[in-house]
Amino acid sequence: MRSSETTRRKFIGAGAATGGALLAGCITGDAMDDSSGETYTVSMEPMGEVEFEGVPERWTALLPSYADMAFALGGGQTLGIQNHDRFGTEVYDELPGIEFDEDEVAELTEGGVDTELFYEMDADAHFIDPHILTHWYDWDRDDVDQVRTDVGPFFGNFIRRHSDEWHDYRYYELYEALELMAEVFQARDRYDALVDLHETMLETIDERLPPDDQRPTAMLVYPAESGDEFYPFRFDDGGISTKQWRDLGLTDALATTDVGHYRYGDRSTVDLETLLEIDPEVLLVRNHGGDSESEFREAVVEPLQDDSAASKVQAVKDDAVYNAGYLDQGPIINFYHTERAATDIYPDAFDDATLFDRERVAEIVTGEF
Template identity: 30%
Template sequence: MSDAGDETPTDRRTRRDYLRYGAVLGGTLLAGCTGNQAEVSTDGDSVTGTEPSTGAETDTAAPTETETQTATDDQADTAAMEPVGELTFEQPPETVVSGWGFVGDVLMALGHADSVVGMSRPGFWYQGFYELLPDVSMRDTTAIPAVVSDSYRVQRELLYELDPDLLATDPNRYLAWYGLEPSTVRTLEEEVAPFFGNESRSERSPEWPNWPDDEPYDYYGIPEFVRRYGQVFREQARADAMIELYERTMDDITSRVPPEDERPTVALLNAFANPESRGFFGVTKPEPTLDVTHEHKQYGDLGVVDAFEGRYPDNGGHYDLKTDFEGLLEVDPDALVFAEAVNALGGQNVYGNTEAYEQTLELLRTNEVGRQLTAVQHDRLYPGGTGSQGPIINLFQTEMLAKQLYPEEFGEWRGFGETPAEEHLFDRQRVTDIVIGDI
C-alpha cells in the first residue's frame, strides 16, 4: 500500500458509485449548513491541542426536526455534524473507516462495531472492557487495517480498496496530523466516502486548520456523538437508551465525589515512560482544558486533585511536564495513576513495549528514592484508562478511577474483572442489552 504522496488508482470510486451503496450527500457537505450542530466527535488522536471552542462548550444542542425524524423504508434521513455539515442517506452505512477507537466504542454501543473495516490506529481501540460484558463480542483489532502508516501518512490506495460507506473522522485530522492537502481531502470525500466526524478528544491547537471554511467549530460530548451516530445508523432507540444509562450513571457517581479537602492528591504519569526507558517520568495534567472533551473526562468528572498543579511549563510538548524521582518526591502524590496502562494490561502494543508499564512499577518500588514516595509505601499505584473512550469505555474507566481514588465511597478497586456485581457502579447487563438490541 502507498502513502499519501503516491498517485491514487485510476479506477477511483466516484460519487455515483457511492450513491449505488445507498448513501446520499445532501447537496454538498458545507460546514455549518444547519447552523450550530451539537456534539459529535470521532475517535481522537493522542495529540494535545485543538482550536478553542467558540463559546460552545455545552454538551448538547437542540436537535432540529430533520435530525430527530424517525427512519422509514421509503424515507431518507439527515444527520449533521460540524465541520462537515449535513449528510443525507437512504440506508445506514455498512462499512466505516474511523480513527483511534472513540468512534469504535460509540458504534459498539449502537450494535455496529462490526462495520469498522479500517482505522487510523486500530491498536488504540481498547477491547478489554467488552470482555466484562456478558454476550458482547470483542473485535480483533490486529485484523483491522491501519489506514495511516507508522510514519503518519494516509494510505490512500488502502482507503480506495476498503471502499467504505463512511469516513467516520474529522477531515481536519487528515490535514493537521497526516499532512494531506485540502484538495486531497476533498477528493477523498468525493471519490471514497463522505466524512462524518468532529475532533473533540482534547482542546484543538491554535494552528488547527478548520477546514473547509477556516471558521472554528464546536466541540461535542460523548452523549451527542451517540445521538448523531445513532441517526446515521438508524439506531435512535439504542442511542436514547445508552444516553439515558450513561447520563444517569454519571450523575450518580459525580454527585458522590467527596469534598476536595478529603480527596487524595494524584499524579497522572505516562505508563510507558520512566527514567530508565526515556530518561524521565512523563506527567500529564489530569484536568481536561474543556469539560466537553473526552480524553481525560473521568479525571475532570471525579474532581481529581492534581499534585503538580502550578508546576507545569507554558509549553510542555507531548508531555505536560518531565520529572525524575526527586521531582516526584518533592510533590509526593498520595496516588499515582498511569495513563494508557489498560493497553499494556490488555496486551495491546500501542507504545512499542507492552512490558514498559510493569517495568515502571518495578522501578518505583525498587529505586531508593522511589520507595520513599507515599503512593509507593501505601501501594496506591493504579492503571489508568485510554483516552480513546466512548460511552462504554468511559463508564468502565470512571468506575475504575472512582474506586481507586475514593474507596470509602465507591468500594475498593480490586482489579480488572474482580469487582463483585453488588459493587458495580453501573448495570453491565443493561449495557449488553443495548449493544445486542434487546432494549
C-alpha cells in the first residue's frame, strides 16, 4: 500500500448501511451538467450512501455490465475489466461516430486481482460490488477499506444472477442499477433517453411475439471444461444477464426440473443424457459471445449434431442451438443481445426487425440528442 503522500486526492466520509464508511474522490475537469462540483450522495446496496464531490472522471469497473452502463451514460470507458473476452465491445463498432479503445483497458484478473493495480489505475470511483473481491479473489475486508480510503469508493451490486448464497442484500434490475449510475454521473437526461429507447424496443417485441402457446421452451447453458457437460443457468431468477430471454417470453426448460442454478461454490453440471431428458426446444449456449456464426457452428453446433445422445435433443434436431452471447450486459449490449435473440428464435416474426436505433444510441452516448 502506498503512503498518503502519493495519493493525489483527498476524501470525504459517508455513512454506509453495511461495511462501514465509504469515501469518495474529489475530481476536477469537464462536468456533465451544472451540478458537477457540488457534493451529492447516491445510495446502493451493499455500500449504502456514498458521497461524491464531483462526477467521476477516471473510473474502473470489474464486470462489463457496469462498464457498459457508464459508457452509455457518457462517462467514457473503463480503466480496467475482469476479462476482455467477456466484454462485448464489438457492439460499439456499430454505433456511428463512437470509438472504444480496448488497448487502454487493463486486464484486472490476470493472475488474480492485485490490489496494486487499483493504486496504479488511480480511479475516482470503482464500480464494483466489494463482496465480489472478497468472495472471488484473494482480498479481505482490510484490502477493500484500504483501497477505498487511499484511492476511491466502491459502488456496485452483483446483479448478474440471483443464486449466490453470499448475496443476502437487495438486487437491482438493469434499469434500476442504470438509474443509480446516472445519479453518480449526473446524467439523468441520458438515462431517460435510454429508458425511452428500451421501452420502444419492448413495445415492438410485444407486438410481434407469437402467442404464449407458440413460444418455445429454452435451456441456457455454459460449456464445462470436459466438453460434454454444461453448467446450467436459469433465466427465470431475475438476473440481468438473462433479461433478454424473459423479455422474449421464453419458458425456462429448467423451471419444472430439480436441476439447480449455477452459482459460485456450487458448479454442478448436466451431461448430455440429462440434456436429452430435459429435451429443450431451444438450446442457448454461452462463452461464445464474440464468435461469428460459422465459428459458433463449428465449435458448438456440429459437435452436438455428431454426438449420438445430443443429436436426439429437440433443439439440436431442429437446428435451434443459438449463441447466448455474454454473461454481462449493460443497456447497449442488452439492445444487441435482445435483437439477435429475437431474430434467432422467432425468425418469422423478427426477420426484418431493427429493434433499436443505432444512431440514437450514439447520440445518447455523446450527449448530442
